[in-house]
Amino acid sequence: MTEFPFLSVLTLAPLVGALVVAFLPRTNPELAKRVAFGWSLAVLALSVAMWVAFQTGGERFQFRESYPWIPSWGVSFTFAADGIALVMLMLIAVLVPVVILASWKDADALKRSVPVYFALLLALEGTMIGVFAAADIFLFYVFFEVMLVPMYFLIGSYGGHQRQYAAVKFFLYSLVGGLFMLAAVIGLWVVGGQTFDWQALTQIDMSTGTERWLFLGFFIAFAIKAPFFPFHTWLPDSGAAAPAGSAALLVGVMDKVGTFGILRYCLPLFPEASKWFAPYALALALIGIIYAALLAVGQNDLKRLVSYTSIAHFGFIGVGIFAFTTQAGTGAVLYMLNHGLATGLLFLVVGMLVARRGSALVSDFGGVGKLMPILAGVFFFAGLASLALPGTAPFVSEFLVLLGTYPVNKPVAVIATLGVILAAAYVLWMVQRTTQGTLNPALAEHEGMRRDITLREKVVVAPLIALILLLGFYPKPVTDVINPAVQATMQDVGKTDPAPTAVTTEAAK
Numbered sequence: 268m269t270e271f272p273f274l275s276v277l278t279l280a281p282l283v284g285a286l287v288v289a290f291l292p293r294t295n296p297e298l299a300k301r302v303a304f305g306w307s308l309a310v311l312a313l314s315v316a317m318w319v320a321f322q323t324g325g326e327r328f329q330f331r332e333s334y335p336w337i338p339s340w341g342v343s344f345t346f347a348a349d350g351i352a353l354v355m356l357m358l359i360a361v362l363v364p365v366v367i368l369a370s371w372k373d374a375d376a377l378k379r380s381v382p383v384y385f386a387l388l389l390a391l392e393g394t395m396i397g398v399f400a401a402a403d404i405f406l407f408y409v410f411f412e413v414m415l416v417p418m419y420f421l422i423g424s425y426g427g428h429q430r431q432y433a434a435v436k437f438f439l440y441s442l443v444g445g446l447f448m449l450a451a452v453i454g455l456w457v458v459g460g461q462t463f464d465w466q467a468l469t470q471i472d473m474s475t476g477t478e479r480w481l482f483l484g485f486f487i488a489f490a491i492k493a494p495f496f497p498f499h500t501w502l503p504d505s506g507a508a509a510p511a512g513s514a515a516l517l518v519g520v521m522d523k524v525g526t527f528g529i530l531r532y533c534l535p536l537f538p539e540a541s542k543w544f545a546p547y548a549l550a551l552a553l554i555g556i557i558y559a560a561l562l563a564v565g566q567n568d569l570k571r572l573v574s575y576t577s578i579a580h581f582g583f584i585g586v587g588i589f590a591f592t593t594q595a596g597t598g599a600v601l602y603m604l605n606h607g608l609a610t611g612l613l614f615l616v617v618g619m620l621v622a623r624r625g626s627a628l629v630s631d632f633g634g635v636g637k638l639m640p641i642l643a644g645v646f647f648f649a650g651l652a653s654l655a656l657p658g659t660a661p662f663v664s665e666f667l668v669l670l671g672t673y674p675v676n677k678p679v680a681v682i683a684t685l686g687v688i689l690a691a692a693y694v695l696w697m698v699q700r701t702t703q704g705t706l707n708p709a710l711a712e713h714e715g716m717r718r719d720i721t722l723r724e725k726v727v728v729a730p731l732i733a734l735i736l737l738l739g740f741y742p743k744p745v746t747d748v749i750n751p752a753v754q755a756t757m758q759d760v761g762k763t764d765p766a767p768t769a770v771t772t773e774a775a776k
Contacts, residue, residue, distance in 0.1 A: 273317040273330045274346035274400040277356065280310055281363075281393035289386035296381035300371060303385035307364035310392065314360035321353055323747050327755050328402065328466075340405070341462040347402035350752035351530055351600050354745060355399045358607045359520055361730065363392045369615045369727045370512035372622070373425065384425055391417040391516060398524050404532070405463040408452050411488075411524065412445050418509075418517060426508040427627075433501075433508035440501040444491035451484025455536070469535050469759065482540035485533050486548075493525030495548075495585060496555035499578045506574030507627070511618020514570065518577045518614065519607035526584045526603055530596075534588075535759035542760065545589045552585030553682050560689035564696065569617045569627045572697055573610065576653060579686055580606050580661075586683050587668035590675055591762040596753040597746055598667025604745065605660035605738060609652040612731040616646045619724055620701070623715035629697065634706030635716070642720040643702040645728050650698045652735050654690040660738035674765045 284306035291299045321329055328347035336342045348356065367388055394414035401407035415438055423434030452463075458477060459468045473481075491498040502522070506514045534541045559578035566572035580602070587599025619642060620635065621627045636643035655661040665687070673680040710716045720728075738745060757763070 271320075272332050273313065273320070274348060274396075275332050275334075275344070277310060277313055277317070277360075278346070278393055278397045278400055280313070281306065281389045281396065284310075285386040285390035285393065288382050288389060291382045293380055293382060299382035299385050300367070303389055304364060304367045306389060307367055307392065311360040311364055314357055317348075318353065318357055321348075321350075321748065323350075323751070327752060331402065333402075336406075341456070341464070342405045343403055343464070344406060345403040345464060346400045347465075348400055349755070350748040350750070351527065351756075352399045353748055354600065354604045355520070355523060355527060356396060358523075358604050359392060359395050359399070361734070362516060362519055362607065362611050363388065365611070365615070365727055365730060366512035366515055368723060369515075369618065370510060371723060373510045373512060379425060384421070387417040387421050388512070388516075391421070391521075395516075395520055395524075399527060402465050403463045404452055404455065404465060404468065407528075407532075408445070408448060411448070411492075411528075412442075414521065414524075415441050415445075418513065418521065421513040422505055422509045425510050425513070427510075428508065429504070430508040433504040436501045437505040440491055440494075440498070444488035444498075447484045448488035451481045451488075454481050454484070465531075465536075475539065478537045479540045479543065482533055482537035482544060485528065485537075486544065489525040489528040489533065490551070491525070492528070493522055493581045493585070494578065495525075495551050495581060496558055496578070497551075499555065499559065502578060503571045503574040506577075506614075507568055507570040511570075511614050511621065514574075514618075515611040515614040518574065519611035522577070522581065523603045523607065526581065526588065526599070529588055530600070530756055534756055538760040541589075542591070542762075545591065548585060548589045549676070549679050552582040552589070553679060554582075555579060555585070556582035556683055556686035557689070560686055560693060563693040564689070566693075567629050569621065569629060569697070569701070570614070571627075572629075572693065573613055573617060573653075576690070576693065577606070577610055579690065580610070580653075582686065583665055583668050583683060586672055586679060590668075590672040590679070591757060591760060592671040592675055592764050593750065593754050593757055594764070595668050595671025596757060597749050598664045598669075598671055600749045600753060601742065601745060602661065602664035602668060605664045605735070608731055608735050608738075609649065609659070609661050612728060612735070613646075613649040613653050615727060615731075616642070616649050619720070620646065623718065624710070624713065625715065629700050631709070632701040632707060633710070634702070634704055635710065636702040637706050638710060638716050639719040642724075645720065645732070646702060647698050648732065650694040654694040655687065658736070658739045660735045660742065662739060663742045 288303050331347040334344040397410035419438045458473050459471045556579050559575045563575035584599045584602050587595040652659040655665040
């Protein structure tokens with residue numbers, strides 16, 4: 268089974284599906300929806316088969332494929348997946364069919380081409396899979412840039428207020444970051460013996476100055492994509508303007524390319540530069556945690572609020588990466604997965620509320636729980652998962668990050684913990700102002716607010732809720748996959764975990 272070309276098929280299948288759906292007749296939108304949904308389920312089934320075929324105790328990179336592309340440049344279609352990439356591929360496979368089902372009415376409401384909308388979602392899925400599956404740095408760069416195109420059109424053509432401004436801002440920020448990375452990719456090709464193969468490039472020696480400059484080229488691109496402070500300003504605009512389903516993929520998956528890139532490329536390829544820049548990266552991560560949390564507290568737009576919470580969460584992932592311990596690194600990767608599930612759920616539920624009210628402003632809600640108790644309850648659960656309540660999946664990852672950071676950098680762990688407190692503030696206040704308290708009189712007369720969660724919406728939220736609870740109580744199947752890859756990454760950097768503190772019998776008593 269492991270001989271099957273999982274990664275190339277998974278990359279190509281959604282792209283083929285996008286072409287098929289795009290050319291379906293606009294006069295039959297239901298057909299386009301059903302074909303897109305069925306196609307995404309087929310990708311999910313294949314991804315599950317790949318997960319089962321992955322050998323936890325096997326080689327670091329599995330499902331390796333390589334096909335010639337531009338031999339004179341040393342470029343090839345090379346795919347491979349370690350445990351870090353595997354969990355991200357599964358996240359994509361789970362979220363896309365959920366998003367397609369959640370977006371069933373989005374394109375209809377905008378009176379735009381329904382087949383094109385769902386074709387763009389499938390195209391986005393294929394390019395995102397390609398980013399995480401690529402084992403050739405030039406191929407990674409190509410997918411890194413190409414995946415901007417479907418998201419640009421999803422925001423610019425199907426988004427809400429100021430969608431064109433948000434789409435252009437999103438594209439320009441990402442494009443500038445991509446130019447920094449392109450310069451670093453070319454520089455790496457020159458000093459690496461004219462090859463783009465990841466494994467070959469990890470074996471080269473380079474001068475300290477060269478390594479630091481190349482690290483910066485990659486890091487800036489990834490910091491913009493994540494985004495880390497101060498490169499974050501595009502995300503609230505894009506998250507607020509994008510359709511809810513697209514926003515769930517933008518924040519839930521696309522942004523993880525930044526943190527994934529740091530783990531896959533910055534640390535193994537530039538180990539000494541990574542250690543040298545670590546204090547600065549940790550400082551940016553801590554500022555992001557506190558700064559974004561404070562901004563989230565003051566937001567009146569639900570979608571912008573959720574976007575700011577994501578910036579704070581990315582700060583925790585950054586702390587976990589640059590703590591350079593296996594425990595914190597595993598927590599960071601697990602956070603990438605769990606954040607995608609929790610924030611994806613939160614964005615989708617916010618989209619359901621906004622679609623009913625016709626507004627994303629918190630001040631236009633109030634007392635929604637009295638009219639739609641089930642939907643309000645799901646919204647409350649999504650908020651609790653976002654603030655990492657014990658028993659939900661994000662708690663495990665956040666706890667691992669802090670637990671793995673504290674032995675090696677106590678001040679960073681303590682400061683990051685303030686973000687946990689602030690998260691409770693902005694999430695609970697958001698829920699209280701939206702669903703609790705006195706019923707807003709305007710809602711009682713609003714036709715859309717009389718409809719509680721529908722059967723389709725229950726099917727949308729049920730798998731995400733189930734996964735958040737399952738991984739909150741039993742994350743072992745995922746951590747077993749992540750741990751070996753994180754340990755190998757720490758070895759690439761030359762870091763070892765601190766020895767456990769000895770506890771005397773007297774102290775234990």
